[in-house]
Amino acid sequence: MINQSQFILLVKITILAFIVGAVALPSILDIISPFWLLLFFIYWLIYSDSDRIYSAAFVLGILLDIFQGGILGQNALALLISSAFILSVKKSFFVSNLTTQQVYVFIASLMYLIVFLITHIAVQGMQIDWLVVFVPFTGAILWPVVRFLLAKLNH
């Protein structure tokens, strides 16, 4: 079950993640910008005691795939695997300092990127801009900002 307040927060961060992800950026920034939905979802995940986390990750991933016009299931699969990692370190994540949290976010973003690229290469071939490897770094760097802003939104 997802209780009402957690559900409302999930809806808020989903809409926000979609809006932030849709803002136009210069080409390079666009490629290296973090996986916004993952960052926002991590925030929800660490404060959530729901047992429907994987279902939520699946639905949000599918919505993102449709919104971005990508391969259906690509973001869903990546978000599920990254969420599984964050869940496995959830207790540690919750009590860690910001730097350790950034390391966890980096690893989750890296896992997301690997799954994302594998599915992309399997379906569309080796058509990749290699700047995309910087995405986990930008995700980790921007995590404190995202956490601060979402905490404000939550309260």
Added chain:
Amino acid sequence: MRLFKLFVPIFLSIILIVLDARFSYLDSFKRFTLTLLSPIYLVVDLPSQVIDWINDKGSENELLVSQNDYLEGQLIELKAKLQTYNNLTLENQKLSNLLEASYLIPEHNVKLARIKSISQSRLSKKIIINKGFNDGVTLSDLIIGSDGVVGQVTEVTPMYSTVRLLSDPTQHIPVKNSRNGIRGITKGLASIDRGMILKYIPLESDIKLGDIFMTSGIGNSYPSGYSVGRVKSIDENQDPSFMTVYLEPTQNMNSLELVLIVKENND
């Protein structure tokens, strides 16, 4: 139990990836969901719309603003038409030299659209325009700017359409050299250079730097006669039998605000 809860959605995701990559069963579901999500475009575009609105209100003469918009649209439309006519003139001259043939000038319907400042997935190159199927836009319509082809409509919602740029790695366009008619198929490059590549051109082909390639109309996917790219470099070392030609789009995508949706006139 927890592993089961994880593996069921993972399994579903993999099935969806395969289904989406191989078949088109899910297209109507995707279109319906995208229509539900399309208000997000409105929210993202709101700041620029507010700025436009304030600018318009601040103007002393609204008539001038609307006339300016109208003339801007007319100018871009005429420049686009001119591309076709220039190419047709060349084509006509060549044909006339060979035989007394007449050339049918293609009739295309065009519709003006504005680009919304929205970028999409990081590994694909797409833009959103403010016209959807309520305005008669359909899948595969060609999108052009004042200087050449921009891309092709890949998704349509009631109010917006997604256009895949010609420099997207999954975009293929049949083209021909405007100077001598050598044909090929362009493919977008994944780098940020926004270029295209033309492969499998026989080594002895007469292609020079600066040559313009335009849509050939083969396969009826695209109307013919619109500029696609200019030859930037030629590589004869990649393959012993073929040359690889690198093109830069004739249309500068960075300064683009208005585009035209081109449809074949079937009347």
